[in-house]
Amino acid sequence: MTIVFDDHQQTTSPTQPETLRMTTPLIAANAIEKSYSKGQHKVPVLRGAGLSASRGEFISVIGQSGSGKSTLLHVMGLLDDPDVGEVLLDGRRIDNLSQSARDQLRNHVFGFVFQFYHLLPELSLLENVMTPLMIRHSFLGYWRQRKQIRQQAMDILQHVGLEHRVKHRPSELSGGEMQRGAIARALIAKPEILLADEPTGNLDSSTGSEIMDTLKKLNEDNQLTIVMVTHDEAVAQQAHRIVRLKEGRIANVGREEAA
Numbered sequence: 001m002t003i004v005f006d007d008h009q010q011t012t013s014p015t016q017p018e019t020l021r022m023t024t025p026l027i028a029a030n031a032i033e034k035s036y037s038k039g040q041h042k043v044p045v046l047r048g049a050g051l052s053a054s055r056g057e058f059i060s061v062i063g064q065s066g067s068g069k070s071t072l073l074h075v076m077g078l079l080d081d082p083d084v085g086e087v088l089l090d091g092r093r094i095d096n097l098s099q100s101a102r103d104q105l106r107n108h109v110f111g112f113v114f115q116f117y118h119l120l121p122e123l124s125l126l127e128n129v130m131t132p133l134m135i136r137h138s139f140l141g142y143w144r145q146r147k148q149i150r151q152q153a154m155d156i157l158q159h160v161g162l163e164h165r166v167k168h169r170p171s172e173l174s175g176g177e178m179q180r181g182a183i184a185r186a187l188i189a190k191p192e193i194l195l196a197d198e199p200t201g202n203l204d205s206s207t208g209s210e211i212m213d214t215l216k217k218l219n220e221d222n223q224l225t226i227v228m229v230t231h232d233e234a235v236a237q238q239a240h241r242i243v244r245l246k247e248g249r250i251a252n253v254g255r256e257e258a259a
Ligand SMILES: Nc1ncnc2c1ncn2[C@@H]1O[C@H](COP(=O)(O)OP(=O)(O)OP(=O)(O)O)[C@@H](O)[C@H]1O
Pocket: 036, 037, 045, 063, 064, 065, 066, 067, 068, 069, 070, 071, 072, 231
């Protein structure tokens, strides 16, 4: 088995903040292999891919359709199990923990943003953003803390520039507003790592730029670690570092190589 480590000393770019260089990765997926069954055949999707991010780093993962980008992101966020390989959080292995421990990590450490927002249509934007904490607390716990949770949701919505839309339902929002709402919902549980799967994939380029501005602001202001999958070179270029995936393997890493 070839272990493909994503070596920070070799892959840092001039645009990467000095503080990020040569630090232990906050999150790392090492030597990941993953296959899916197709009838009687096993189709390999990831063939020893490795990916890591330091605290406060913003990395993008780019590659052709079917190269395994989403699968790698899902493995990293404990949404999917690798067949082979390991996922480390702050240097400690997390993919082999119990189901409940992984559920806890998934809910507390990771925030997820997807291409198609997945906001609940019958709830207002504010209620959508409050939902993760409503689910996390018991009914009584939520009832006791509802004012605090509401204020937290309002603060985050203000941070992503949606304070004027809090009472709107998703159908009354633009695509960019829905995605910023989905980002706010991912952030209310105060994740350390935001995993974004094609966050601009459903948006026109100018709205996509707004979403990238929002993500970059969160990364810069809050030191939020972001791993973003995209198929768009221009979007990928805005991260500190680009990881290129080809047929389930890391093809190359580094900002300059995607130009
Ligand atoms: N749950 C699944 N069951 C079976 N096959 C799957 C599953 N998830 C992904 N695949 C297959 O694995 C391959 C890689 O999928 P993945 O979504 O990771 O690629 P991707 O690079 O993100 O592609 P895209 O850019 O099109 O989203 C694809 O051929 C896909 O059909």
